[in-house]
Amino acid sequence: MGEKLRVAVLGAGRWAESAHIPGWQRDPRCEIVVICDPVVENARAFAGQFGIPYYTGDWQEAVARADVDIVDVVTPSHTHFELSWAALEAGKHVLCEKPVAYDFRQTLRAADLAKSKGLKTKLGFTFRYSPGVLYAREMIDQGFVGTPFIFNGYEQNSQWLDPQTPLRQVFVDADQSVIQTSSLEGYGAPIIDIGHWWVGADYSRVVGTMKNFIPERMVRATGTMMRMNIDDGDIFIHEYTNGAIGSIQTSFVTIGNYP
Numbered sequence: 213m214g215e216k217l218r219v220a221v222l223g224a225g226r227w228a229e230s231a232h233i234p235g236w237q238r239d240p241r242c243e244i245v246v247i248c249d250p251v252v253e254n255a256r257a258f259a260g261q262f263g264i265p266y267y268t269g270d271w272q273e274a275v276a277r278a279d280v281d282i283v284d285v286v287t288p289s290h291t292h293f294e295l296s297w298a299a300l301e302a303g304k305h306v307l308c309e310k311p312v313a314y315d316f317r318q319t320l321r322a323a324d325l326a327k328s329k330g331l332k333t334k335l336g337f338t339f340r341y342s343p344g345v346l347y348a349r350e351m352i353d354q355g356f357v358g359t360p361f362i363f364n365g366y367e368q369n370s371q372w373l374d375p376q377t378p379l380r381q382v383f384v385d386a387d388q389s390v391i392q393t394s395s396l397e398g399y400g401a402p403i404i405d406i407g408h409w410w411v412g413a414d415y416s417r418v419v420g421t422m423k424n425f426i427p428e429r430m431v432r433a434t435g436t437m438m439r440m441n442i443d444d445g446d447i448f449i450h451e452y453t454n455g456a457i458g459s460i461q462t463s464f465v466t467i468g469n470y471p
Contacts, residue, residue, distance in 0.1 A: 216243040220274045220304075222295055223286035224249035224258040227309065231338065232286050233262050242282075248274040275299050285309060286336075289397075293318050300325045300333075309336040310401050339402035340409055352410055360411050363458035365403035368468025372444060378432035394442040396422060399462040407460070413452040420448030425465050 219236050221228055221244055228247075236242045244264050249255040252269035259267035268274055275283055275298050283299035285292055285308040293313035299306045300322060312319040312335065326333045339345060351357050371377070408414060422443035431438045445463040452458070 217241055217281045218243050218245045218279050219282045219284055220244075220246045220248065220277065220280040221264075221284045221286060222248045222271050222274060223288075224251070224254040225286065228284075228286040229258065229261075232284055232307075232336075233258070233264075236284070237262065245279055246274045246277060271295060272298070275302050275304065280304060282307065290314070293322065296322055296333075297325070300329060300331055303329060303331070305332045307334050307336065311397060335405075337402050337405040340406055345406055349410060361456050363407040363411050363452075363456065365407055365458070365460045366468075367399035367403055367462045368466045369399075369463070370465060370467050372426065372429065372464040373466070375426050375429050375437070378430045378435075394422075395444050395462045395464050396446050398464070400446060400448075400460060403460050403462065407458055411452050411454065411456045411458070413454040413456060415450050416453045418448055418450040420446060420450075420460075422446040 219242055221233060221236070224247055233244065233247075236244050244262070246266045246268060247255050247258045247262070247264045248268050248271050249258070250269050250271075252267070255267035255269060258264065274280070275295070282305045283295070283302075285295045285299070285306065287295060287309075289309075289311060292308055292311060296306050296308045296312060306326070312322055323333065340349075348357075352360060423445045424440070424442060425444050427439060428437045429440045430436070444465045447459070447461045449459045450457065
């Protein structure tokens with residue numbers, strides 16, 4: 213690698229604009245060399261907005277570039293695995309937004325591929341970098357709170373309690389046989405990550421349930437109601453490999469801390 217880590221950002225959407233690109237550009241060790249989006253006009257606009265030297269609508273071209281060390285996957289969820297896998301096969305380190313795949317076996321395959329090639333991978337678990345979460349980890353590391361025996365994680369919000377509120381990332385031709393934006397995917401995943409990080413162990417046993425309380429929701433693209441095959445509430449209890457125990461509860465349809 214050169215002095216700076218050179219990044220290809222795949223996806224010129226809201227999350228890339230508000231979080232990923234500014235994050236890379238705040239770090240003097242990194243340089244974004246290409247922005248890619250299938251809507252070339254969006255890629256062009258981001259290149260101008262952020263001073264990125266090259267843009268393209270072809271993700272394969274972006275991944276294959278010799279001057280790219282890291283591929284940042286900030287695209288719709290159903291594309292994550294294909295793009296991440298291709299980047300790993302091309303010998304690039306990968307930062308991918310969650311989920312890597314809808315099938316956990318594909319995620320494990322990608323992890324094995326990265327290990328076999330000596331590549332680094334990371335998911336976009338941004339919650340762990342919030343000041344409160346970092347401070348709690350610091351107190352754990354210092355021994356201030358002792359050994360964590362129990363982890364309880366809760367994220368309650370009512371942003372989709374009203375079925376007339378349009379659901380993000382759901383379009384006219386969306387495949388309703390797969391998860392779109394579920395409570396577990398949206399908020400359960402980062403809470404699981406924080407639990408693993410604080411406790412310092414993986415799960416050994418898990419039992420829980422997921423529920424769909426609001427079956428029909430407004431589709432943003434059409435303004436009509438559609439059956440949504442997602443969980444909007446879930447609860448789990450679990451045991452960690454080091455003997456610690458815990459619970460997780462998340463919901464999009466209960467009054468809580470957001471909005």
